[in-house]
Amino acid sequence: MSVTSRQSDFRPDDNAAPMALAEARRRIVDSIRPVQETERVALPQALHRVLAEPVVAGVDVPSAANSSMDGYGYPAASVPQADARLAIIGQSLAGHPFEGHVGPGECVRITTGAVVPPGVDTVVMQENTRLEHDTLVLESPAAPGANIRLAGEDLSRGDVVLPAGSFIRPADIAVLASVGAAEVSVVRRPRVAFFSTGDELRPIDGPLAPGEIYDSNRYGLAAQLDSLGMTGVDLGAVGDTPEALADAFDRAADCDAVITSGGVSVGSADFVVDVLGEKGTIDFWRVAIKPGKPLAFGTVGGARFFGLPGNPVSTAVTFIQLVRPALVQLAGGVPAAPTRLTLPTTTALTKRPGREHFLRARMDFTSASPRVTAIDHQGSGVMRSMSRADAFIVLSADSADVPAGALVTVEPFAQPVWGLAAF
Numbered sequence: 170m171s172v173t174s175r176q177s178d179f180r181p182d183d184n185a186a187p188m189a190l191a192e193a194r195r196r197i198v199d200s201i202r203p204v205q206e207t208e209r210v211a212l213p214q215a216l217h218r219v220l221a222e223p224v225v226a227g228v229d230v231p232s233a234a235n236s237s238m239d240g241y242g243y244p245a246a247s248v249p250q251a252d253a254r255l256a257i258i259g260q261s262l263a264g265h266p267f268e269g270h271v272g273p274g275e276c277v278r279i280t281t282g283a284v285v286p287p288g289v290d291t292v293v294m295q296e297n298t299r300l301e302h303d304t305l306v307l308e309s310p311a312a313p314g315a316n317i318r319l320a321g322e323d324l325s326r327g328d329v330v331l332p333a334g335s336f337i338r339p340a341d342i343a344v345l346a347s348v349g350a351a352e353v354s355v356v357r358r359p360r361v362a363f364f365s366t367g368d369e370l371r372p373i374d375g376p377l378a379p380g381e382i383y384d385s386n387r388y389g390l391a392a393q394l395d396s397l398g399m400t401g402v403d404l405g406a407v408g409d410t411p412e413a414l415a416d417a418f419d420r421a422a423d424c425d426a427v428i429t430s431g432g433v434s435v436g437s438a439d440f441v442v443d444v445l446g447e448k449g450t451i452d453f454w455r456v457a458i459k460p461g462k463p464l465a466f467g468t469v470g471g472a473r474f475f476g477l478p479g480n481p482v483s484t485a486v487t488f489i490q491l492v493r494p495a496l497v498q499l500a501g502g503v504p505a506a507p508t509r510l511t512l513p514t515t516t517a518l519t520k521r522p523g524r525e526h527f528l529r530a531r532m533d534f535t536s537a538s539p540r541v542t543a544i545d546h547q548g549s550g551v552m553r554s555m556s557r558a559d560a561f562i563v564l565s566a567d568s569a570d571v572p573a574g575a576l577v578t579v580e581p582f583a584q585p586v587w588g589l590a591a592f
């Protein structure tokens with residue numbers, strides 16, 4: 170595929186101050202309108218989906234007062250001291266309530282989860298009793314009211330179980346099941362088109378000629394989308410010509426978002442920003458982070474557009490820091506604030522003030538004093554630095570060199586991406 174010499178109409182202003190990451194993230198997230206379409210799914214299919222409407226409890230949980238212990242239930246007023254004796258008049262088992270009334274001096278055997286019969290206000294653990302024929306001896310009586318779970322103490326009818334925007338986790342499935350929510354309304358999964366750009370890129374299942382490289386970014390992006398539960402639409406590798414890019418943009422325009430890698434710098438084969446300017450809108454393109462400075466954001470057709478830099482570490486870092494929260498917002502969820510720790514660095518770190526740095530690093534929690542170590546090679550083309558790392562060391566834009574032993578901010582790779590929706 171030939172590289173055209175066509176000159177661009179759009180040239181970003183190199184003198185404009187790059188935007189701070191937090192500002193860029195806020196602007197991007199704020200500008201995104203979530204997918205509006207919803208679908209009803211059976212509860213088991215709702216795992217890792219985003220709730221489109223609040224779920225309101227139609228029942229009390231638990232539905233009736235019940236025992237939290239295997240033991241004996243009785244009216245507390247009738248047992249003033251230790252070694253009190255009570256007549257056992259029946260039993261209440263889970264699923265098989267005792268039908269009668271329990272009066273003073275009487276008790277029933279009761280199992281965990283069994284309904285507390287009328288008259289009973291206290292349950293004593295079996296371990297604190299002994300049996301003498303049909304008589305129960307209370308070796309140490311329970312405090313009045315003990316070991317009884319009240320009706321509705323988990324959720325009452327009419328309570329909001331989960332608000333709209335909740336990302337449904339296994340515990341949420343259980344709580345939804347506890348109110349009998351057999352079906353729930355969820356947001357349609359976003360469709361996210363992605364393609365890589367570069368005449369040097371080759372498919373991973375063939376040989377390489379000198380100067381060619383495997384198209385690794387596209388696989389990394391596909392995996393990121395998979396792990397977010399989004400529907401990825403792979404548009405392949407696109408050559409470095411405005412025509413090829415324009416064609417790819419057209420194919421992507423009916424998706425909810427488009428992500429590209431490469432071609433967003435100011436090299437003579439970087440046409441993404443130009444074509445975006447013709448086909449859609451450009452919001453901004455330089456962010457003060459390292460790696461990852463050149464970045465295009467805008468729209469193509471109805472889709473949000475994210476043009477990520479081609480250096481593989483830059484692609485990964487900008488995806489995690491900027492695109493992932495945007496996709497969570499697009500999916501109707503709540504982007505989680507980054508989880509950050511403070512750990513001492515085992516090595517000195519060099520840094521010039523200006524951009525926020527994301528160094529790839531490994532955390533060590535095996536010793537009594539946890540610490541973090543930067544990976545030895547921090548080049549933005551060195552993808553093994555991401556693959557061997559489990560965290561970023563985040564150095565703020567204004568920070569300079571950091572001595573060994575100093576405390577640094579650490580962002581673990583494993584962290585919540587979906588925040589909790591507000592009640």
Ligand code: AMP
Nearest residue numbers: 365367384385386387431432478479480
């Ligand atoms: P670019 O942003 O297009 O200037 O590319 C920057 C660097 O990233 C170059 O060394 C490219 O060869 C490399 N690169 C671009 N796209 C990919 C890709 N899909 N997979 C791996 N490396 C890439």
Ligand code: MG
Nearest residue numbers: 366367431432
């Ligand atoms: Mg390129």
